[in-house]
Structures are given as structure tokens and as C-alpha cells.
Amino acid sequence: MADQSSSGGDGAMVTVASPTDSVDNGWDDAARAIYSVRKIAAPMGIVLQPDDRTPYLVDLHRKKFFSTDDLTDFPTHPVRVGVQTYVVSPDDQEPAGPARNLELLLWNVGRSSFHGGLAPWLSPTAPYRLTAWPDFTGVFHTTFHLRLTAHLANHVTTVDDLVELFPADADSVPGAMNAFSLLGILEHLPAQPAAAVQPVEPAADAERSTGGLWSRLRDRWGF
Amino acid sequence: MAEHVVLFTGPMGAGKTAAIASLSDIDPVRTEAANTDRVTADKATTTVALDYGEITIGPDEKVRLYGIPGQTRFEFMWKVLMRRAVGMILLVNNDNPDPIGQMLYFIDYFHELYERGGAVVAISRSDVGLGPTREEYYSALAAARPGLSIPIFSVDARSPEQMKIALFSLILNIESRAAVPSRYEEPRQ
């Protein structure tokens, strides 16, 4: 195994996936391609073909994807996803097929890639924060994703710290981070010397300004 | 009794009344009058004092939902309604002639409310295909008012599920902002 692991204090581990992990790469190559195209801001489109299913044409420039598949039955564990890139010009006509919100696809790909591990371009010990929230009125999410997002939007935190802070959902932290990264809303901050202040406990936050209203409202609505 | 007042702000026609109706346990109290300004918003009625709805959390706790009248002529009501609020959901209709300008205007006006609690921007009518993208709202906000922590969502104000997510996010964000800085951050002033 070529995995890198980092200890999260009390033994919590974050796995960083390696590109040579297995033949069954699932969404990994797709995630890498999306990350690369976004990073170099290249005018390129990407065709993703999971197994023998309907392809997705990803247009990062227009922030849309084109497919007859509306993601209601998204294949989270395909054996292989074919990835092809192509050059697009702003003058090109939009591809055929219904145009859909790209955020929904990127969120799904991010959470389904790297076998529950962290994308190789992310570090378990680097400080991150969010510059925006995913469009939670559109993307599937749990209350954990809302809590994680609220925390990371307001506090610079490492992945290892997040694993500690959300022990019940620790397995879901890397996938969410991958998704944030593919959405282009995860900011990597320069490493700073650690101060004496410990990471914030999300549960403790709730007791401050609203007296823990969030958890009671969640119970009230049965979320 | 514990009460938490959430204000629904934004321009006329953004969906404030609908958003409150989506969330409220009770039939909302509305103060609507016949709209004579069909140029600004082509709808039959407009709120002239306030909208009111509530969510009962328990026997001694309610979330009170107040909607402002969107037209600036009613600005005196904004001040009245802002007093007890802990946060706001700012609705902006994406087919507004200047939706980003409207967002910044209301964020500035209700800045005290943001400081005291928090804010969420809910973009309505983005399904009609007009107006800026969500990313453009974020970019404009970051450029014009750097350092603010405000979630921005697209919503259908008539959808209880979507408005619940907006309200949830507002409360979570308020609670999270109130927390002490992490070891990687400068202490807040």
C-alpha cells in the first residue's frame, strides 16, 4: 500500500488515497481530471462514463453538466469511470442533452471518490477553510454536512482536527473535503504556528448565542 | 419564554411572505395591501407593515419569523423589526434588475443584525434562467464586503424543505460564528 496516514491525536486516522491503489479506481480518475482542469483553468470539457451507463459531459466554464441522467440514481461505486477531456471554446454551442447544475455532480463525485480516503492533493494536517457553502437546497446532504460546513466556513481547521471534532461522522469527513475541493470552495491556507487555543468543539458552539436552538429545531422537525 | 426572532428581508417581490408561510406552524399574519406599483413588482398585493409566522419548539420556546415590507418607503418598519432579531434570511429575486446590488444594500442596512447574529442569502427565482450565478454572488460579496461569513443558497421560497435548510444553516452559522477561534486563527476583536 502506498497510502499515507496521519494520526488525529487520539488515534483517529485519515487515509490519503494513492493513484496506484487498485485497478478498481471508481471515481478517482474523474476526480483527478476535474481537479486538474479546474486548477489550470483550462478551457476543457470532460466526458465521464461510469461503466456502461449514460455519460456526463462536464463543462466547468459554464458550470453545467449535460446528461440525460438527472442523478437520482447516481452510481456511487462504479468499477471504472472512463475519462476523456476535450477542448471547448466559449463560442461553442452547448452540448446536446439537458443542462444540469454541475454542483450536484461534483458533490457526488467528490464524496464517492478515493474509497473514503482523502484526495491525494489534500493534506490531513494542512489548515483549510471554506470560501462558500455548497448549495444545500439542491445537493443531497445530512445534518453532518451542514455542521461540518458551518464549522469550516467559520474556522480554519485541519482534516485531522475535523475527524476529532465529528467522531460519529469521521468516515464521512474525507469525502466531504474531496467534494468541497472539487466544488472549488476549499481554501488551503499557509501553515501557521499553532497557538495555545484548541480546536473549537461544535457541540460547545451551540450553547453560546442561541442556547442550542439548532439541535432542538432539528428534533422538532425530525431531521 | 425563550424566543428567537428571525427577520426575512430583501426587496419587494423576492418571496419573503412565501418563505414565512413555508416555515410557519400557524397561518401567517399578513399585512398586505393592493399593490399600485406594478412596475417594481408585478404582483397583486404587497406587504406594508410586516408578515409574521412562528415555529413552536416547545412549551416555552418559539422561533418568531418576521418579514419586512420590501419597499424602502417602509424603512421605518425595518428599524422596528430589527430590534429583537438575532439573524436574517435575506431573499433576493434573481430576476431583479440589480440583484447583487440589492443583496449588498440589505446586508449593509442590516449589518448590525449580522454582527449580532448572522445572515443567510437566499436567491429566489433563479430557475427562470436570468441573473447572476451563485458564484457571482459570492464573488461580489467577498469583493465588496470582505470577511463576512454568509451562506448563499438558491431557493424556491414556496418550498418548506428548502426554507428549512436555509433556516437551519442560519442558526448553525450563528452558533459556529459565536465560537472561539481555533488554534489557526487570530483571536477576534
Added chain:
Amino acid sequence: MTTALHHNKDVVARGGVLLTELDSICTSFLYAVLVTDDGFEVASVSGSDHERLASMVSSLQALAEGVAEELKIGTSEYVVLATEDGHVIQLRIPRQQLVLSAVFNKSETLGKVLSASKSTAEQIAVMVETSK
């Protein structure tokens, strides 16, 4: 679409005349404004910043009517705001989406100015119904 009443020149002009008549029959009269339900000024006499007052009148009327409806005690006939130095009387123009708000000092009784205001409101209703 029919012209909004605050854009109807006939209503604006004749409304101003009727408000002036209210001024002439009440020595305690300070100022008055006639507004649409959604807070646009149709006509006014004396005072200043009618635009702001028009919006406040609209809000107050909607709240008063909302309370009356909530309590199921019939429609609101008028709203009186009594202060140390005067009265604000506000009433719906019968059968119209218009509200009259008039401000008086305390040199006359509330009954007198209320009666005069009601009479003016009725005259405005007839005027609007016969306007061009």
C-alpha cells in the same frame, strides 16, 4: 390596467381640496394626508415629509385591520392615536383602497375632530366614485 389613484390628477386635485376644507372647519387641524393602501401619497395639506408619513399610515392601517380581523370584531372603522399634545385620526375611505390620516392638537375635542374626519372621508369616497 386602471390608473393608480395617486397618479389620477383629478383625484389628487380634488382630494387636496377636500383636505383643505377639513382644515378650514377644524381649528385644531395640523395636517392631513390621503394615501393608497400600499402607502403612496395621493394628497396632503400642511406638514412635511408626507412620503414617510404616507408609508407609516399604510403600515398602521394594515396592522389595525389585521388585529380587528384576528379578533373577529368586524372591520376597523377608525384608528385613534392619542398623545400628550394631540390626536392622530386615521380612517379608511369607504369602499376605496385609500386611507385618510389627519393630525390635530388638543384645542378641540376628540369627538369633534373625529366627526369632521368621518365626514371628509365620506366626501372623498363620493369624489373618487365620480372622478374621471
